[in-house]
Amino acid sequence: MEIGKAEQQELMAVAHQLADVARIETLKYFRQPVLDVSNKELESFDPVTEADRASERAMRDILAKHRPDDGILGEEFGTQAGTSGLTWVLDPIDGTRAYISGTASWGVLIGLDAGDGPVFGIVDQPFTGERFIGGFGVSEWLRGDEKRTMQTRECAALADAILYTTFPEVGTKAEGAAFRAVSKQCKLTRYGLDCYAYALIGLGMVDLVIESGLLAYDVQGPIAVVEAAGGIVTNWQGGPAHNGGQIIAAGDARVHAAAMEILNNVV
Amino acid sequence: MEIGKAEQQELMAVAHQLADVARIETLKYFRQPVLDVSNKELESFDPVTEADRASERAMRDILAKHRPDDGILGEEFGTQAGTSGLTWVLDPIDGTRAYISGTASWGVLIGLDAGDGPVFGIVDQPFTGERFIGGFGVSEWLRGDEKRTMQTRECAALADAILYTTFPEVGTKAEGAAFRAVSKQCKLTRYGLDCYAYALIGLGMVDLVIESGLLAYDVQGPIAVVEAAGGIVTNWQGGPAHNGGQIIAAGDARVHAAAMEILNNVV
Numbered sequence: 001m002e003i004g005k006a007e008q009q010e011l012m013a014v015a016h017q018l019a020d021v022a023r024i025e026t027l028k029y030f031r032q033p034v035l036d037v038s039n040k041e042l043e044s045f046d047p048v049t050e051a052d053r054a055s056e057r058a059m060r061d062i063l064a065k066h067r068p069d070d071g072i073l074g075e076e077f078g079t080q081a082g083t084s085g086l087t088w089v090l091d092p093i094d095g096t097r098a099y100i101s102g103t104a105s106w107g108v109l110i111g112l113d114a115g116d117g118p119v120f121g122i123v124d125q126p127f128t129g130e131r132f133i134g135g136f137g138v139s140e141w142l143r144g145d146e147k148r149t150m151q152t153r154e155c156a157a158l159a160d161a162i163l164y165t166t167f168p169e170v171g172t173k174a175e176g177a178a179f180r181a182v183s184k185q186c187k188l189t190r191y192g193l194d195c196y197a198y199a200l201i202g203l204g205m206v207d208l209v210i211e212s213g214l215l216a217y218d219v220q221g222p223i224a225v226v227e228a229a230g231g232i233v234t235n236w237q238g239g240p241a242h243n244g245g246q247i248i249a250a251g252d253a254r255v256h257a258a259a260m261e262i263l264n265n266v267v
Numbered sequence: 268m269e270i271g272k273a274e275q276q277e278l279m280a281v282a283h284q285l286a287d288v289a290r291i292e293t294l295k296y297f298r299q300p301v302l303d304v305s306n307k308e309l310e311s312f313d314p315v316t317e318a319d320r321a322s323e324r325a326m327r328d329i330l331a332k333h334r335p336d337d338g339i340l341g342e343e344f345g346t347q348a349g350t351s352g353l354t355w356v357l358d359p360i361d362g363t364r365a366y367i368s369g370t371a372s373w374g375v376l377i378g379l380d381a382g383d384g385p386v387f388g389i390v391d392q393p394f395t396g397e398r399f400i401g402g403f404g405v406s407e408w409l410r411g412d413e414k415r416t417m418q419t420r421e422c423a424a425l426a427d428a429i430l431y432t433t434f435p436e437v438g439t440k441a442e443g444a445a446f447r448a449v450s451k452q453c454k455l456t457r458y459g460l461d462c463y464a465y466a467l468i469g470l471g472m473v474d475l476v477i478e479s480g481l482l483a484y485d486v487q488g489p490i491a492v493v494e495a496a497g498g499i500v501t502n503w504q505g506g507p508a509h510n511g512g513q514i515i516a517a518g519d520a521r522v523h524a525a526a527m528e529i530l531n532n533v534v
Contacts, residue, residue: 101457101467102472104371205369
């Protein structure tokens with residue numbers, strides 16, 4: 001579908017509003033002191049669930065007001081059909097294990113799907129105050145008053161690549177074995193960053209992210225950011241990645257191809 | 268050795284000065300765009316080595332001026348003997364792999380060893396602007412104008428514990444196997460944080476950090492921060508950890524004992 005310049009501007013403004021409210025809601029519960037578990041009423045209170053829901057609810061309120069005809073696919077409250085052909089794909093907290101540990105690598109993910117994948121997306125890290133945006137001709141890193149154009153870096157071969165994934169197991173036994181076959185050829189392999197690793201591809205600091213078992217809301221924001229910065233994201237067979245599953249994200253098509261050659265026999 | 272209140276104040280002020288200059292030097296090279304490798308003069312330029320050296324050099328300059336009688340043990344420029352009985356133990360960038368990847372989990376580590384381990388220490392994360400300090404009766408997290416008292420949280424059993432380590436391999440085969448035996452009993456195991464994981468024990472967000480193959484400058488700052496916040500750090504046999512080696516850091520002595528019971532047969 002064709003989206004005119006004026007509508008692109010409006011959609012970008014709405015996306016920033018979504019990230020702004022999600023930032024407020026997620027930070028409310030981040031690193032809060034342990035609750036008094038002897039208080040029965042508080043026993044079932046789960047800060048990350050609260051933050052996840054409050055964050056998605058706040059984003060849905062904004063969409064109801066400004067984009068009532070768009071669809072929504074959210075991690076917490078499911079699918080809401082739209083009529084505009086556009087769907088907002090929301091993960092209010094990607095990396096809940098990072099969030100409960102107090103690290104600065106979880107994120108709020110916003111993707112705008114025009115039918116066959118994201119045309120715009122945001123990865124926001126509320127604690128560091130970083131916002132990574134991509135699409136509609138924009139590829140930017142923002143933090144307070146700072147602004148920087150994002151651009152992936154060149155990386156011709158696995159031997160030069162910094163590779164990230166979230167869990168060392170990666171997925172099934174076969175998926176883990178295939179991952180390790182790639183990892184063995186890479187310069188450096190690191191773990192535990194969730195969505196932040198995709199953002200670092202956009203910044204030109206990381207070359208490859210390989211994961212499996214992802215869902216649409218885990219990847220649409222990151223795909224938009226990586227692609228706008230000059231990178232490439234597909235599944236392990238080279239097909240579209242926006243519905244999730246097995247993901248290869250790379251800053252350079254050559255290292256993407258090299259990784260895929262090893263991974264693409266694993267179904 | 269006995270250190271009077273006035274000298275404690277002076278030592279803390281110097282430690283903050285060290286962290287301040289290290290923050291400036293390490294951020295100069297952090298996330299800098301890829302250099303033009305066709306320029307022969309730049310080909311051998313390694314940003315992390317430059318930052319590491321510049322950061323330690325700046326800290327040594329301050330010590331030469333304000334604490335000329337103290338010893339120094341630094342990662343980059345080795346040992347300098349002192350006469351005061353105090354030694355500054357410096358790691359200008361702990362987590363160089365995190366640093367070159369652009370993450371926010373590396374740190375500047377400063378420990379003040381009075382002969383048998385740190386009496387004061389700092390873990391500083393320059394990009395997030397966080398400073399974790401511990402010792403001389405102080406246990407604080409600082410960020411800009413924000414300040415918070417640090418306190419480890421209760422954790423009675425491995426089944427309730429969040430465990431961190433840097434590399435999934437941990438160390439030798441036997442060390443890795445012992446780690447996995449602990450990990451299997453924990454609620455959650457995560458990877459890749461370097462020194463930042465110790466700081467999160469201090470904040471009461473993480474319960475256990477288990478590592479091996481560390482050096483004195485990797486642990487003295489973190490030990491001071493964890494202990495001041497109410498935690499415990501030993502080697503895998505329960506002995507002193509300030510010279511490095513195999514490390515168990517915990518927020519609660521009970522979960523420390525439970526982990527040690529599994530780990531202490533591995534030499």
